[in-house]
Amino acid sequence: MSEPLVRIRGLKKAYGIHLVLQGIDLDVHSGEKLCLIGPSGSGKTTLLRCVNWLEEPTGGEILIDGAPIGTVAKGGRSHRMSDVELARMRAGIGMVFQRFNLFPHLTVLENVMLGPVRVLGAGRAEAEATARGLLAKVGLSEKVAAYPDRLSGGQQQRVAIARALAMKPKLMLFDEPTSALDPELVGEVLAVMRQLANEGMTMIIVTHEMRFAETVADKVVFMADGLIVEEGPPARIFRDPQVERTRAFLSAVEHRV
Amino acid sequence: MSFAKLWSIIHEPLFWAAIASLKIALSALLIGLVLGLAIALARMNPNRHLSRAAVAYIEFLRGIPALILLFLIYFGLAAVGIRFSSLQAAIIGLGLNASAYLAEVYRAGLEAVPKGQTEAARAIGMRRGQVLRWIVLPQALAISLPPIGNVAISLIKDTSVASLIAAPDLMLRANDLSSQTFKPLEIYLVVGAIYFVICFPLSLVVRALEKRGERKT
Numbered sequence: 001m002s003e004p005l006v007r008i009r010g011l012k013k014a015y016g017i018h019l020v021l022q023g024i025d026l027d028v029h030s031g032e033k034l035c036l037i038g039p040s041g042s043g044k045t046t047l048l049r050c051v052n053w054l055e056e057p058t059g060g061e062i063l064i065d066g067a068p069i070g071t072v073a074k075g076g077r078s079h080r081m082s083d084v085e086l087a088r089m090r091a092g093i094g095m096v097f098q099r100f101n102l103f104p105h106l107t108v109l110e111n112v113m114l115g116p117v118r119v120l121g122a123g124r125a126e127a128e129a130t131a132r133g134l135l136a137k138v139g140l141s142e143k144v145a146a147y148p149d150r151l152s153g154g155q156q157q158r159v160a161i162a163r164a165l166a167m168k169p170k171l172m173l174f175d176e177p178t179s180a181l182d183p184e185l186v187g188e189v190l191a192v193m194r195q196l197a198n199e200g201m202t203m204i205i206v207t208h209e210m211r212f213a214e215t216v217a218d219k220v221v222f223m224a225d226g227l228i229v230e231e232g233p234p235a236r237i238f239r240d241p242q243v244e245r246t247r248a249f250l251s252a253v254e255h256r257v
Numbered sequence: 258m259s260f261a262k263l264w265s266i267i268h269e270p271l272f273w274a275a276i277a278s279l280k281i282a283l284s285a286l287l288i289g290l291v292l293g294l295a296i297a298l299a300r301m302n303p304n305r306h307l308s309r310a311a312v313a314y315i316e317f318l319r320g321i322p323a324l325i326l327l328f329l330i331y332f333g334l335a336a337v338g339i340r341f342s343s344l345q346a347a348i349i350g351l352g353l354n355a356s357a358y359l360a361e362v363y364r365a366g367l368e369a370v371p372k373g374q375t376e377a378a379r380a381i382g383m384r385r386g387q388v389l390r391w392i393v394l395p396q397a398l399a400i401s402l403p404p405i406g407n408v409a410i411s412l413i414k415d416t417s418v419a420s421l422i423a424a425p426d427l428m429l430r431a432n433d434l435s436s437q438t439f440k441p442l443e444i445y446l447v448v449g450a451i452y453f454v455i456c457f458p459l460s461l462v463v464r465a466l467e468k469r470g471e472r473k474t
């Protein structure tokens with residue numbers, strides 16, 4: 001198989017003495033959709049945030065397209081990346097947050113245009129055309145001039161997805177994108193993500209939506225206590241889990257639904 | 258002398274003096290706004306020396322009366338050969354004084370912008386400076402606007418101390434007029450009314466801004 005788009009090796013993260021990630025190894029190939037599941041506090045969010053260095057790992061290595069993120073080797077030693085280099089790498093990695101984090105002082109259109117204009121140096125006309133196209137794609141053409149506080153949670157999250165896509169990322173990270181939403185709004189966001197998956201986007205998705213994971217994921221990774229307990233194709237993880245811990249988690253989730 | 262007579266003598270000089278006071282206040286406010294932002298950013302900088310220096314600056318300036326600061330700048334610096342006109346000294350002194358308060362106002366505003374905003378901006382590849390310029394500052398300034406208004410109001414009233422280093426402000430002119438006309442009570446009442454007429458509408462604006470802010474959150 002070709003070089004993975006994301007290669008994670010021996011990833012550790014500690015908060016004080018609390019080891020939240022205890023050595024994660026994971027590969028994500030281009031076009032792959034990976035769903036991360038696991039109990040609360042197992043380190044899913046932390047893992048995702050390490051991938052774009054919103055969180056600085058305590059140990060291990062993350063390669064994006066073969067290049068280490070966060071550190072650079074200079075003269076045989078590894079140094080922390082400069083702000084500029086780190087920003088450049090992050091520009092190619094989209095992230096969608098649980099709580100949307102739209103910019104409240106900007107309109108929907110401006111939210112989506114900001115990255116292309118300020119980070120990629122795109123012209124305003126070009127950026128606006130792209131932004132309008134993306135907003136149409138997520139079904140929000142009528143909301144371009146609205147401010148985020150006028151939108152429902154589902155609409156806000158779709159804008160957040162469009163904002164990330166405007167950077168033309170090669171990888172998208174989703175951290176429980178629907179868990180802050182009212183149940184009736186979950187579907188519209190999942191539909192957008194499903195469409196994105198069909199277009200071949202590489203996606204790492206932390207989710208509690210097991211049905212979504214089962215139908216969209218190429219690979220499901222079950223985490224507990226900062227370790228990967230089990231990983232494999234969704235059919236196997238959901239229907240024939242090999243590890244007791246996975247079975248216990250899945251049956252607890254089943255019963256909740 | 259009737260009040261009408263007195264009024265005919267004093268209204269024009271007091272009007273121009275009020276304008277002069279407003280100019281002092283506005284100049285000092287501009288200094289305070291720019292310097293205060295720099296101090297607030299230094300105060301929040303991860304570099305410990307920088308943030309300690311900023312804290313020392315803020316505490317020093319908040320700890321001494323504006324009048325003493327004006328004296329230090331006007332008389333103290335003159336003693337070591339740095340001479341300012343009384344007007345310059347008043348503007349600089351009041352500006353420095355305001356910068357300490359405004360630094361804290363900005364800091365509160367900057368800290369009130371949720372961390373998720375910075376993270377979302379970093380995630381689309383913005384550099385630190387860009388995050389500040391396009392995401393954090395605009396929101397922090399909107400939050401800071403009402404308290405900035407309050408500082409501006411204090412500043413307008415504080416210009417009255419400028420008269421004590423003989424800077425040409427409303428108070429100095431009032432002092433002159435009262436010794437010329439021997440009508441101090443009437444004159445200071447009028448001057449008080451002038452300060453009120455300037456400050457009260459501002460205070461209403463601040464209230465409206467505060468209300469708007471509350472509705473948003």
Ligand SMILES: Nc1ncnc2c1ncn2[C@@H]1O[C@H](COP(=O)(O)OP(=O)(O)OP(=O)(O)O)[C@@H](O)[C@H]1O
Pocket residue numbers: 015020038039040041042043044045046047
């Ligand atoms: N900034 C932080 N400081 C200290 N501890 C933290 C911090 N962020 C996360 N943790 C801890 O790290 C552990 C893993 O957290 P993380 O958010 O990655 O879990 P998660 O799997 O995403 O859980 P959830 O399903 O509830 O979102 C938790 O025990 C959490 O309390």
Ligand SMILES: [Mg+2]
Pocket residue numbers: 044045046176
């Ligand atoms: Mg989480």
